[in-house]
Amino acid sequence: MNDMGFMRVKVFRFDPTKDQNPYYETYEIPYEKDMRVLDALVSIREIHDCNLAFRHSCRRRRCGMCGMLVNGKAVLACHEAAFSDMVVEPLPKLPVIRDLIVDTKSYEQKINELRPYLERKKAETEPELIKPYDMLPLRQLQTCIECYLCMSVCPVLELGWPGFAGPSALVQMARRALDPRDLLERTAERTDNNFVDCVSCYSCVNVCPVKINVLEDAVEPLKAQRQKKVIGRWARFNSVFVELVRDRALVNPTVWMLKAFSIPVLFNNIFVGVRFLMKGKISLKSKNVPNIEDIKKIYKATEVKK
C-alpha cells in the first residue's frame, strides 16, 4: 500500500474497574489510502495497544456495532473516512463498559417494550399474495441495523421524558405498525408518549447510516395512524396546534404548551420552561396577526370535510 506518511488519532480511554476518570491517548499510525476510522482503530490495536476496546463485526454497516463519535459526530467507524488529528469517543449518554464500548441496554429495553415482532394470523395459503405497493412504506425501514446513532443525537431522548422511545425504537415500532399483516393495536392505546413527543428536528435523519428517513417514513406515519384512530382523545398536542392555526393564525409555543399539557406535566417541566424563557425561545407576550378574518376565510375554504 502506498504510505502517505503518518496520522495522529486521539482516542478516549476508560476502564471503569481501574481508572478513576476517563482520559485521552494520542497514537501515531501509518496512513493508508481510503482509510476508514475502523482501519485506524485496528491499526492502533496492532501497533500500540492490543487492548483498545471497541466493537465491530460485519465491516459493511450491516451489524451496527461500531457506532462512535468522531470529532463529535455520530458515525459508523466502518464507513467513516479517517483523517489526521481526529478525536474518537464512545457514543454519548450511555454508561461506558470500556474505552469505546457503551452499554446499550437502556435502548434495547425501550425497543423491547414496544413489542418488536409481527403479530399475525397464519396465511391460509402460503406464500400469500402481497402487492409490493402495500409494502412500500416498509422497504427502507427494514434496513434498520439498530446502530443507535439516531438515539445518541435525539434531543428529546436527552430530556429524559418518561415514555419517549427514541428514533431507533420508533423505526422498529413503525416496521410492525405499518405492516398490513400486523394485528396488534399499537398506536391507539395510550400507555405513554412513545412517539407523539418527537419534535421533528431531523437530527436522526441526518445521522442514519442506512439513510432511513426516520421522521417521514416512521414517526409521521405513526402519528397519522394514531390521529385516524383516536382523533381528539390523545392527540391533544396536534389538535391544539390545529386550533391555534384556525383561531389565531399563529402558533405561540407558550400558549400551545399551556393548552396541550396537563398541570402536572407543566409543573414537572417548569425548569425547562424557565430555561427556554431565559434563552428567549418562548415569550409570555402574545402577538396578534392583523386581518385575522381574511386568514380564517382561507382556513375555512381549505378545510377538509369529514
Added chain:
Amino acid sequence: MHRMFEDVMETDVLVIGGGLAGLRAAIEAHDGGVKVLVAMKGKLGKATAAVCAYHGAAVGPWCDADDTKELHLKDVIKCGGYLADQELCKIMIDELPERLIEFERYGLFWERNDDGTIAPYLGSGHSKPRTISTWRRQAGLSMIYALKSEILRRRIPVLEDTMVTNLLIKDGEIAGAVGLDIVSGKVFPINSKSTIIATGSHSVMFPDYTPPPECTGDGPAMAYEAGADMMNMENVVYIATIDHPGTWRGIIVPTLFKIGGDVLHLLNKEGERFLERYDPENLEMATKDVVARSTYTEIIEGRGGGEEGDTLYADLAHLDYEEANNKLGDLVTCMEEMGLDIRKDYISFRPAAHETLGGVRINARCESTIPGLYAAGSAIGAIYGNDGIPGRGTGHAIVFAQRAGKYACERARQISMPQPDQELLDAEFLRVVNILDRERGLSPGEVLKKLQETMRKNFWVVKNDEGLKEALANIIRIQQEDLPIVSTSSKSKRYNIEWQHALEVINLAKVAEMMIKSAMMRKETRAMFMRDDYPQKDNVNGPQHIVLRRNKNEMHLETIPVKLTYVQPEGDE
C-alpha cells in the same frame, strides 16, 4: 479441593452461537417446550455472517412449472464437485421451501412481482430462477431481524458477549459448556442436557475474509477436542472482494446474479474480460470455483494490476445505475465513498476466504458422533460439497438448525440434568484464567498474524504438497512454541478483548491443523479444492469424504467413499 462456582447456569438446550442457525435452532427447541439458552460472542442480531447474505434459494411456488427439486438437487451436487452428503443434501432441498416461507410468519417479506407472487431470479450455477431475496438483496439482514423478533417474543434468554470456551463431558456424553463473560471477566459453567454448536465458519485464519472476525472456529475446535468426527475440513470457498481499505476487504464483488439483464465484468490489467477464456458460455455467471480459479490464474500469470500485481478490476459502467445501486448497494456506496464513479471507474478486487465448508460431521438428526452434541450452520461439514452455489449458505443453516433444535429438544425431554465431571471443569477454569495470569509473552494478535500469513502463503486458492508440508510445520511450531506463552498486555477482567483473542487463536491453530492434514489427504482437484500437483479429479477412487477425529492425542484421518445415491457424475465430471 474443587473450585466452587457461585452461579452455575442450567438449561435443557444450550445453543452456542447467535447467528442464523443458532437463533433458528433456539426457536425450534423453545417451541418444543424446553428451556433454551443462547450464548454468543457479540450482541443479539449483530455478530453474525448472515447479515451480509444476499439470498435464499429453493424450488417453491415461485419457480417455473418445469423446475423440480430433483433438478435443484442435481445443480447443488454438481456444483459442489459431488462431495455432498447426498442424503443430507436431499433433506436440505426438500425442506427448504417450507423453511423460507416460514420467515414470512416471522415478519419477513420476500420481494414480490406486481401481481403479488414472490419474484425469483437466476443465481449462478442454478439451471432455473429459484433464488429469492428481500429489497436491496438484503435477505440475510431481514432473516436475522425476523429471528431476533421471534427470540424477543418468546423471551428466550441470550447471553451476549459470552464466549463458550469448552464443552463439558460426563460419561462420554456432552453435559454442558464453560462460558466466559467478556464484559465482567467471569468464567462459569453451563449445565445442559443437549448442546448445539452453531458457531459458524473459521475463515479468520486467512488474512482476508468475508465473515465477521468472530468466526474463529470455536465450535469445530471444541467438538474435535471432545472427540467428535469432523468432515471435509480442507474445503474453503474463495470469492472476489474489494481490495482496499482493509476494513472493506470482505465486501463481495458479486457475480452471483444479473443486474438488469447483465453482469458486472471482471477485467485484468490489459482490460480483457478474462472469463471469456475460462468459461465462454457463462462468463461472470460461472460457478464460484471457476471464477476463483480464473482470478487466481490471472494473478499468478502476471495479468493482475496494482502495485503488487495481485488485484483485478470489476467494471460496472455498462449497468443501469439505479439497478446497480439497488442490487449491489454495498459495492456502489463503497465506490462512491472512495470518490469513484461507477459509470466510468473500475473497482479493484482480489480473492478472499468466504466460508469454510468443513466442520462437525452430522447425521440427519443433526447429531454429532458424541451423544448430546448437535451442530448446525457453517460449523457442520460436507452438506453440499465444496462450492458455494447461491442460496446454499442460508439454506443449510435454516434447515439443519430447525432439525438440530427439534432433536436436541427431544433428547432434553428424555434425560435428566447431567452433572459434568468436576475435574474437567476445574481444568478448563484454570486454562482460561491462566492466560490472564501469564506475566509476559506473545500477544494473541502477533500469533494470529503468523497463522494467517502461513495460511495465506501455503493454503490459498491452489495448493500443493510442498506448501502444505511447510504450513503444517509452521502450525505445529505455533502450537508448541507460541501458544503456551500467549499473554495479554492488560490484566483487567473488564472487556479484555485480548483474552478472548488468545482463546480464539488457540482454536484457530487447532482447526488449521485439521484443514492442512485433510488437504494433504485429498490428492486431487475437485471444484473449489485445487492443487497444482494433482490437477485432475481422482477418478480411480471417485469422490471421497475425509473424516478426522481425535484418537488420544493423535489426529486420525480416514477416507470414506461418497454415497452417490441420487445424483451420479456424468462423463468426466
